[in-house]
Amino acid sequence: MTRTAANSASVAAKPRLTTSAMIASIASEGQRTKPAPFGHALIALARSRPDIVGMTADLGKYTDLHVFAREFPDRYYQMGMAEQLLMGAAAGMAHEGFTPFATTYAVFASRRAYDFIHQTIAEENLDVKIACALPGLTSGYGPSHQAAEDLALFRAMPNLTVIDPCDAHEIEQVVPAIAAHRGPVYMRLLRGQVPLVLDEYGYRFELGKAKVLRDGAEVLVISSGIMTMRALEVAQALEADKVGVAVLHVPTIKPLDAETILQEASRSGRMVVVAENHTVIGGLGEAVAGLLLRSGVTPKFRHIGLPDEFLAAGALPTLHDRYGISTEVMSTRIKGWL
Amino acid sequence: MQSNPLGHKVDLAERAYRIRRNALKMGEVQGQGYIGQALDIADVLAVSYFHAMRYRPEDPAWEERDRFLLSNGHYAIALYAALIEAGIIPEEELETYGSDGSRLPMSGMASYTPGMEMSGGSLGLGLTIAVGMCLGLRRKSSAARVYTLFSDGELDEGSVWEAIMSAGHWKLDNLIGIVDVNNQQADGPSTQVLAFEPLVDKLEAFGWFVQRVDGNDLDAVVAAFDAARNHAAQKPRMIVCDTRMGCGVPFLEAREKNHFIRVDAHEWQLALEALEAGRTQ
Ligand SMILES: Cc1ncc(C[n+]2csc(CCOP(=O)(O)OP(=O)(O)O)c2C)c(N)n1
Ligand SMILES: [Mg+2]
Numbered sequence: 107m108t109r110t111a112a113n114s115a116s117v118a119a120k121p122r123l124t125t126s127a128m129i130a131s132i133a134s135e136g137q138r139t140k141p142a143p144f145g146h147a148l149i150a151l152a153r154s155r156p157d158i159v160g161m162t163a164d165l166g167k168y169t170d171l172h173v174f175a176r177e178f179p180d181r182y183y184q185m186g187m188a189e190q191l192l193m194g195a196a197a198g199m200a201h202e203g204f205t206p207f208a209t210t211y212a213v214f215a216s217r218r219a220y221d222f223i224h225q226t227i228a229e230e231n232l233d234v235k236i237a238c239a240l241p242g243l244t245s246g247y248g249p250s251h252q253a254a255e256d257l258a259l260f261r262a263m264p265n266l267t268v269i270d271p272c273d274a275h276e277i278e279q280v281v282p283a284i285a286a287h288r289g290p291v292y293m294r295l296l297r298g299q300v301p302l303v304l305d306e307y308g309y310r311f312e313l314g315k316a317k318v319l320r321d322g323a324e325v326l327v328i329s330s331g332i333m334t335m336r337a338l339e340v341a342q343a344l345e346a347d348k349v350g351v352a353v354l355h356v357p358t359i360k361p362l363d364a365e366t367i368l369q370e371a372s373r374s375g376r377m378v379v380v381a382e383n384h385t386v387i388g389g390l391g392e393a394v395a396g397l398l399l400r401s402g403v404t405p406k407f408r409h410i411g412l413p414d415e416f417l418a419a420g421a422l423p424t425l426h427d428r429y430g431i432s433t434e435v436m437s438t439r440i441k442g443w444l
Numbered sequence: 445m446q447s448n449p450l451g452h453k454v455d456l457a458e459r460a461y462r463i464r465r466n467a468l469k470m471g472e473v474q475g476q477g478y479i480g481q482a483l484d485i486a487d488v489l490a491v492s493y494f495h496a497m498r499y500r501p502e503d504p505a506w507e508e509r510d511r512f513l514l515s516n517g518h519y520a521i522a523l524y525a526a527l528i529e530a531g532i533i534p535e536e537e538l539e540t541y542g543s544d545g546s547r548l549p550m551s552g553m554a555s556y557t558p559g560m561e562m563s564g565g566s567l568g569l570g571l572t573i574a575v576g577m578c579l580g581l582r583r584k585s586s587a588a589r590v591y592t593l594f595s596d597g598e599l600d601e602g603s604v605w606e607a608i609m610s611a612g613h614w615k616l617d618n619l620i621g622i623v624d625v626n627n628q629q630a631d632g633p634s635t636q637v638l639a640f641e642p643l644v645d646k647l648e649a650f651g652w653f654v655q656r657v658d659g660n661d662l663d664a665v666v667a668a669f670d671a672a673r674n675h676a677a678q679k680p681r682m683i684v685c686d687t688r689m690g691c692g693v694p695f696l697e698a699r700e701k702n703h704f705i706r707v708d709a710h711e712w713q714l715a716l717e718a719l720e721a722g723r724t725q
Contacts, residue, residue, distance in 0.1 A: 125474050125543070126542050126544075126549045127474070127542070128550065128551070162631070164638075167631055184638075186638030187597050187637075188600045188601055247551045248549055248553055249553075250564065251551070416555075419551065420544040
């Protein structure tokens with residue numbers, strides 16, 4: 107008794123800040139959030155779209171598809187922890203005229219089920235919508251759950267539309283938009299309590315469109331996903347230093363909105379910084395760089411993204427700092443580049 | 445491994461107790477961890493590390509050692525608990541569990557931890573590695589065996605059945621598979637998520653020598669490991685272990701079953717006390 111009591115006191119005195127847990131919140135302290143925006147948006151849509159079905163590979167609870175399952179139990183297909191089967195079966199459903207929303211983690215769709223998506227879904231341009239949680243570096247669990255390369259892999263797949271939404275406000279709009287689009291879609295998913303940011307910018311999601319969220323004279327940040335949230339924070343932080351930072355949000359990674367990107371990057375005198383929650387290989391940064399070079403637009407160009415290495419396990423804030431995608435580190439680096 | 449004047453049963457029960465205690469202490473460090481699973485598999489790990497396997501704690505890479513593959517990498521907390529008890533990881537390191545820079549991350553990875561022989565986290569990989577290791581060991585004329593622990597949820601993955609079929613094909617008698625049937629996976633009870641029974645019949649049909657035991661009955665587990673090691677036929681061996689999540693801590697065992705069992709901050713100490721109360725003297 108005394109031993110355990112003493113033990114408990116010593117443990118209580120220790121900080122428990124760091125953890126390599128699988129599921130970590132990406133919402134910062136006190137940030138506005140919305141619960142399960144994907145699941146609720148899918149329910150709203152499914153009421154008028156009887157063709158929509160939900161399918162998962164033992165991750166219904168962790169992709170917010172469980173709320174859809176509660177509402178429409180007979181339209182929910184638990185396929186077991188079998189990601190390859192999930193994708194093949196979703197293709198089969200699409201063949202029969204249904205529109206499956208198939209969910210798993212980004213790592214398992216991209217790395218385990220790639221060939222199944224490539225051959226059974228994309229090659230036939232089938233109407234399967236793949237929605238995947240834990241995109242990029244949003245888990246402290248180590249490489250098995252860190253999808254640093256999902257955008258590179260899926261960008262390389264013909265026919266596939268690739269979406270990287272920023273927040274709950276956007277996810278709610280992405281769901282009906284990709285369901286209205288004919289053809290396969292890969293969508294990065296934020297689940298659980300999802301930050302709410304873009305409603306304050308009067309933002310509307312349009313498939314294939316990049317949007318300027320704020321203007322600025324010195325720096326143009328081109329970003330997608332949660333990095334847009336970070337970019338907006340960076341812009342605010344640098345305002346104090348009298349540095350004007352514009353933010354161009356590019357939620358549709360493929361097809362890329364070349365027109366808007368070229369127009370914004372051509373404005374003279376601005377440094378272009380692409381920021382992505384993804385390896386620097388093959389994602390938004392290289393897509394934008396290639397576009398600019400091919401078009402003869404050559405501003406000063408910098409790239410913020412994850413390094414080409416197996417990322418560490420650890421607490422997300424530690425990892426975001428270490429790999430340069432936290433607001434603080436981004437701000438410092440951008441100032442240094444000016 | 446070591447001989448014990450009290451006989452193996454007392455020794456193994458004490459080992460299993462200490463493995464559970466190590467796991468609870470690690471869970472307490474982070475206020476989380478797959479503790480339900482660690483408690484259900486502690487008896488199997490005690491038998492693996494203190495009855496069945498040959499290894500040298502001071503030399504985890506000893507060429508002649510029996511290999512242990514943790515295919516269900518999220519059970520790392522349980523394996524760390526056993527590796528600490530086996531003297532492969534110093535006990536003090538338990539305090540670092542899951543922390544930044546620790547050798548004991550929440551998901552098991554070979555590049556972080558001595559005694560961790562594969563990088564898991566992505567499920568359904570272990571048996572595929574085991575097939576290659578067993579072929580390699582056979583090629584080297586090594587007497588070492590490959591023990592591979594995996595979970596009932598992993599039975600859903602096609603890759604697991606590819607490996608099961610391959611091991612039967614190659615008659616890998618140096619492979620001992622252990623599947624933890626705790627009837628739980630992420631979205632619910634495994635038997636409801638994807639029906640996998642009759643498991644023994646299926647495995648036998650794939651060419652394996654199969655036993656099914658209560659994985660929380662030490663005597664039964666010891667007998668199964670002995671039979672698996674001594675079996676004469678040239679077949680891979682599978683031990684199907686039915687286990688109870690939370691075993692050893694009655695109030696956790698009684699709690700609503702879940703992939704992540706809920707443990708409130710003050711309950712880690714209570715769990716350690718409950719475990720202590722059930723300790724076999
Ligand atoms: C290939 C793969 N797909 C999905 C997951 C996500 N996941 C982590 S644990 C888990 C449940 C697996 O079943 P089991 O190991 O039996 O669960 P437990 O007994 O620990 O509840 C799932 C689906 C994963 N880690 N790997
Ligand atoms: Mg299980």
